[in-house]
Amino acid sequence: MDFQKFVDGFKTMTCVISVEILDDGSYGAIKIVTGNKPYIDSIEQVNPDAPEMLTHKFVPNLEYQNYFPKDLNFEDFCYRCAVKKEPLHTYIHPERFDFWFNIFMMPIDAGDEHIGYCTYSQELSQAPDTEKMSNISYEAASAVLNACIKLRGTDNFEKSMGDVLKDIREVCDADYGGILMIDFFTSKYSILCAALKDTNNTSMYKENWLTDDFYKIVDTWEDCIAGSNCLIIKNEHDMEVLHERNPLWYESLKAINIKSVLLFPLKNGCELLGYLWFSNFDTKNAVRLKETFELVSYFLASEISNYQLFDRFRIISTMDMLTGVFNRNEMNERVTQLSLDINPNRKNIGVIFADLNGLKRINDDQGHSAGDVLLKDAAKLLKEVFPDYEIFRAGGDEFMMLARDTTEESLNEKAAELKQKMETTECVRFAIGTCFDKDCNNIHLAMKIADGRMYEDKKLFYEKHPELRRSSERTIN
Known part of the structure; x- marks a missing residue:
């Protein structure tokens, strides 16, 4: 010919x-x-x-x-x-x-x-070309449309992702399906959701595959895809290619009898967010599954990116960027929620105010960069002492901690622990005030009492250490 x-x-x-x-x-x-x-x-x-x-x-x-x-x-x-x-x-x-x-x-x-x-x-x-992207088979279009409807059908992000994953795992008849997220900054991965044909095999994947050091394997997946838009392992021939490219991953797959893999990167533009992946799927339908999951992964990545963007905005609006604790806006929102709670079974609440002594003097004498370091050290100590409390930066040098369902004894023990631990630091010194509000009857009054006690403690501190007052205050006094 x-x-x-x-x-x-x-x-x-x-x-x-x-x-x-x-x-x-x-x-x-x-x-x-x-x-x-x-x-x-x-x-x-x-x-x-x-x-x-x-x-x-x-x-x-x-x-x-x-x-x-x-x-x-x-x-x-x-x-x-x-x-x-x-x-x-x-x-x-x-x-x-x-x-x-x-x-x-x-x-x-x-x-x-x-x-x-x-x-x-x-x-x-x-x-x-969106017209060409949507020119797909009826079966693929049906699966993609169903996924899109479920993604937009609930405000619960993780539930909607889990529902979609469950459906598409059934489409490819895989033993396991998962959406894996990657954080390159911390070199960690997390499983957003997973779906299994046999739920009795959950421990097998966790113990033999999804281990703490699994990130080392995940980090190699992009090279395994080797410039294509996905990786499809269907048979022994493909497995041998994987063996050449990535012996470490090959051995981990063989260890738990994985014979086929679908792996689709989830990307927002050039940013790799994670992977959609399935193991031991119906290889007879590989072409149709590729067509389906190319589009599904596109919409999944878009949804994940939007959620992460919203989450970043939420963090920016609720967190103090310098110290990593909640900011005053979030504190006000939390106090409003507590004050409007009419549940007769409201739980006790403990309030602790902590004012960082000597911050203004350090700002004056050493500059605000030194003051920022002190604030970070102070917040780090508070997180260590109050891991189960909500911690807020109420103002420039003032923090507030809230604990639900606590006791007055526990509250006082925590305040004493803070006093003890701050003595082991070089510069962090707090003035502390507490108040225990039984049944959370009046959160505003509890805050006022704790704040007053904190200023009494602050007054005593500066009476003992007048040299730590800022220069202008020492001159006036």
Whole structure:
């Protein structure tokens, strides 16, 4: 068959691909037999409107890895089309290229029992085309639409994510499905939600797979995807490729009899948020699942990004950025909630005010940067002493701690512990005032009493240590 004459009949960038058929039915070498002029030009001519290849010289019948890195998804499509005679279409954005690919593949019957052939045609764009993204099968569209409805159907973020994950785990009939979040700053991961076919296997995953040092493996996943848009491990051949790329992960999968994996990065623009992944799935439907989860992962990443953005805004609006404790706005909101609580079974509440002595003098003598260090040290001590309390920065040098369902004895013990521990520090000294409000009858009165006791304690402190007053106060006095 004259493949050159055949492929020259295509107007779009098109090549002919050959796939070696091995005796056991698997595939061997995958080669680019020839291409039409637009396709060859995309390799040989440097063009900002086309992806950069590994070489700028096209040679007929070379393995595809001469032009771009090994890609299991590409190989699977070539095998299915050239050998299994399945016409295929996909619209993808491989991470290695700054382009979207609209790909059409059609099988060719060349009468060769040992080599299968197919056409590969591509259209390129630097921006995504939403119409092409939504041009998917009925089954994929149904799963994606169902996921979107559930994501927007509740205010409970984790529940909606869990519901969607449960549904799509059933779609791919996987033993395990999970959404894993990554924090590159702290080098930690967390499981946002998980879904299992057999809930009795939960401990197996936790004990043998999701261990404390699992981040070391997670950190390698991006390299395993190797510039593609996902990683699909379907069979022993794919497992061997994974073994070459990542022996550590390969061994951890083998340890708990994982034979197949779907792994989709969850990205917001260029920012990697985490991964959607499944193990031991129905590999017969790999193409349909890839089509489905490419879109599902897009919407999941968008929802996660929005939630994280909202959470950052919430933190900014409720936290004191310098000390890491709640700010005055959040304190006022909390006090309002407590004051409006009409539940007859209200719990006791303990109030502690702590004013940082000597801060103004340090600001005057050493500068505000030194004062900021003192405030951070003070907040660190408060977090250590009051791990179960709500801690607020009420003002410049003033903190308030609230404890629900406490006792007066426990409250006084905590105040005494703070006094004891601050003596072990170099500079942190608090004036302290407490009040125990039984049944939280009047939170405002309790705060007023604790505040008054704190200022009495502060007065006694400066009577003992007048040298710690700021210079202007010593002059006036």
